[in-house]
Amino acid sequence: MQRLPVITAFGGFNPAGRSSFHRGYKRLVLDSLRASERTDVLSDLAALMGLRTGDAAQGPLSVELEQQVLQGTLVRELESRFYDYRRCHFHQAADLKNDNGFTFEMSARQLPAPLPEDWSVETLDSGRVRVHAASLSVMLDSHREISVASAGQLPTGFEPGQQYNSRFHPRGLQLAILGASDAVQSLGIDWDLVAQKAGPEKISVYASSAMSQLDVNGNGGLLQSRLRGGRVSSKQLALGLTSMPADFVNAYVLGSVGTTGAVAGACATYLYNLRAAVEDIRCGRARVAVVGAAEAPLVPEVVDGYTTMGALANLDGLRKIFGDDIDFRRASRPFGDNCGFTLGEGTQWAVLMDDELALELGAPIHGAVANVFVNADGPKKSISAPGPGNYLTVARAMSEARAILGEESLRQRSFVQAHGSSTPQNRVTESAIFDRLAGAFGIEGWPVCAVKAFVGHTVAAASGDQLISSLGIFNRGILPGITTIDRVADDVHHDNLSLSMAHIERDPESLDVAFLNSKGFGGNNATASVLAPHITEKMLAKRHGEQAMTAYRKRSEAPAERAAEYDARASRGDLNAIYRFGEGLIDETGISLEGGRMTLPGVAGSVSLPDENPFADMV
Helix, strand or coil, X not given: CCXXXXXXXXXXXXXXXXXXXXXXXXXXXHHHCCHHHHHHHHHHHHHHCCCCCHHHHCCCCCHHHHHHHHHCCCEEEXXXXXXXXXXXXXXXXXXXXXXXXXXXXXXXXXXXXXXXXXXXXXXXXXXXXXXXXXXXXXXEEEEECCCXXXXXXXXXXXXXXXXXXXXCCCHHHHHHHHHHHHHHHHHCCCHHXXXXXXXXXXXXXXXXXXXXXXXXXXXXXXXXXXXXXXXXXXCHHHHCXXXXXXXXXXXXXXXXXXXXXXXXXXXCHHHHHHHHHHHHHHCXXXXXXXXXXXXXCCCHHHHHHHHHHCCECCHHHHHHHHCCCCCHHHCCCCCCCCCCECEECEEEEEEEEEHHHHHHXXXXXXXXXXXXXXXXXXXXXXXXXXXXXXXXXXXXXXXXXXXXXXXXXXXXXXXXXXXXXXXXXXXXXXXXXXXXXHHHCCCCCEEXXXXXXXXXXXXXXXXXXXXXXHHHHHHHCEEXXXXXXXXXXXXXXXXXXXXXXXXXXXXXXXXXXEEEEEEECCCEEEEEEEECHHHHHHHHHHHHCHHHHHXXXXXXXXXXXXXXXXXXXXXXXXXXXXXXXXXXXXXXHHCEEECCEEEECHXXXXXXXXXXXXXXXXX
């Protein structure tokens, strides 16, 4: 009997805002919400953006303020807080020559070593020198336009580093701290109690970035330092690692001594980490698994790289679609006439528990992850080209979901969260997979959603965006339409698919399972099957009995109240991010070993040591 990985909490931040309590999802479907619900979503965003705080953060917004919130969220023209794409700084190499040479003064400290052969140096007063040179090779400060002008950016005015003492932290790690903190606080249960009930060795954390931390405080600054004439800091290399989102959350949010890992798989990174978490819980290796990803790729070098590949929607491509009046908010166009994907920044986290522990703690039940399937593409001519691996992941996920839920559930009550990257190649290849497999499984009008239309491609966190959106759909019943396109492109396969350009509202209990799909560079394909909360509760009742479910519902009241209190505070602008730097340090001299248990001082607790031979039949 395998344990069921139940989703008990989720949180994070992306261009739609805060993820916990379905707030980011509701920004996607804002036009389909009731007036009071719409006001609540906009009010929360206004507080996050620093436009209203405290008690003044509640209530309807003025017309001007509402427009400010709307225009400052989702995909939009790149803001200058990152860099000015019209005049992005770079160094222009130049060789200077003069018939009479060059004479100039400089600080003696700035002399290059060794001196160029054609330099002669005369010492002056006050530590200065006069240099005579026949020629000069210089790097001139210059500016040029970067042809990519749209991005999925965090809400305008929201800076993650201002929410805690984030000195020298790369932006991706700032996001990781805030996202994991949001998820943990939305659980409504003190984390020390969770660790105590689960056992410190039964907690796993799997999280990473795909591209590492590439701003000035991470690997970006590390690699630029010599060319900029600066020095590498003691932090840049360490904080630049792709494993740092997991490491930071273990150390500063959870204080965990349990299993940790950072799995990277290009655009499938989130699902790779989710797979590790699901496997830990299903086999009993862990009772709690925290899974996440964080990516902050909005730096010129990353944009240059993707642009050179021809992967991003650039100005020329968008002009062919929109004319001279480009609508940057519709730059990300899955399955429509498009010209490349749109980068985004974000972080998403989920807390999984085994079914028994979730009931024991009275934890919220937002759904369950049945499985995550991963397959490579086999032989390739181009490392970035798609291949057959995604056929395998989608078909395996669909087949197992059918075995769990039945034929009718798969055919009538499932939907897909497409990778939907908004490239011409993806719209053809991914739609072909869905369309062919829908036909093979007898599905007509299979609903396909594409969250990247709203938030862009957050790379490592991209399937986290899909998961958060799916949980919102299960809760509210509104399937987000692909609202950034006017029509489905002619080369898209959709005989058996429903690619709607408008939101579709259904009874939440008419949706049983979501398939999250990811197609990453290098052949990193993954598909997850996520079960709706009403399905999850039926499964729990069958395994544990109605009496256990009745007791669970009573125990769940207090965590729900505590979680709601956090949501109310956060909606007033008080995120109260968890950042336990240097708190609760474990005194290694106090570690004791007695019998088959090792006891760590403080809240870390006691850990049982393995004492069974797993290869008893061999030795």
